[in-house]
Amino acid sequence: MILAVTKINKTKIRCKKWQYLLKLILLALTLNTAGHSYTFTSNDGASFEGQILQVEGNTVTVVRDSDKKEFSLPQSRFSEKDQAYFKQWAKENPQLNLPGRNVTQISLRCTTARTNDESIIRETGRTLIDVNVSSSVYWDYDWITVETTVTATARAETEKVRLKGATVHVKASSVSGPVFARIYTAFFVKSGGGAKIFKVDERNVRIDLGQGELYASCNPVENYYGYGTVAINLATGHMIGVAGSNHQIEQLMKKKVSSGNLSQ
Structure with a gap:
């Protein structure tokens, strides 16, 4: 029973490796269609290396590798193979196929x-001392008694802050x-x-x-x-x-x- 379990585990691991390898292959194919050079061929047979910048309607915008020049042309100017490639690129790279490459100012x-x-009320960090002084006078025949009471109270200073x-x-x-x-x-x-x-x-x-x-x-x-x-x-x-x-x-x-x- 132990050998059977070990064999099943190995089979599962092998399947996961193939799935992982397949994902890497698909990712590589995707990267090959975005940001990598492609050989474009016109209807009259002329060709050049470049990259797609945008596919919008029946127009494709490309950049030529040799001089980094950008230009937009009707898709019909290219071979049928290239036109199929344009459709594939637009489908696989929607995040790159954005309009407005020619917009430089809005x-x-x-x-x-x-x-x-x-507004809020907050403490300033300073302390205020409130002092209260009160006096009482008593008269008893030849004597006059004056009692003075001083009360000091500490409190935090606050201020009103406008937000x-x-x-x-x-x-x-x-x-x-x-x-x-x-x-x-x-x-x-x-x-x-x-x-x-x-x-x-x-x-x-x-x-x-x-x-x-x-x-x-x-x-x-x-x-x-x-x-x-x-x-x-x-x-x-x-x-x-x-x-x-x-x-x-x-x-x-x-x-x-x-x-x-x-x-x-």
Whole structure:
């Protein structure tokens, strides 16, 4: 019985290894269709090495390896084999097949839709001493007695602190065609002589002519300074729009995009 159990276990392990190997093969095939060179052949027999950037409708956008030049052509200009490859690529790589590679600038505005203000009472860390002095006078024939009582009470000093926040309306529009963008809306507080981010809202938005908006908000905080928003083209990874409640915040947003750090 022990030998039978051992044999069954070995069989199961061998099956799992084959399943794992099959997954690796499928993954390799998928990677080979995205981000790797392919030999394109036109109807007249001319060929070149390159990569697909986008398949949209009957048009394919490719980049040529020799000079890194990008161009868009009708799929009908390519061989039947290539046209079948275009369909396969679009099906297997939906996350790469995004519109808007030619969009380099959009209209981006952000305005305050509502302010979120409140106040709190907090201790300052200092102690206050309340002193109460009372006197009593007694007269008894030739004597006058004066009794003085001094009472001291300690209590923590408090102050009223105003907190502020905002709900921001972000509106985007593209005159160059539809584009999928990741929009970051950052909220800032005063810090020393500058400002720092304390909250970031991140959304993926489809932007077109007159289309593309969202609302982002933050809770009330002390030393609230303002907000800024930036749009990144998901097809190219490039910044295509920036706006802020003031000029300093706009410049800070640009620097953070350049450094690749939009986190808090």
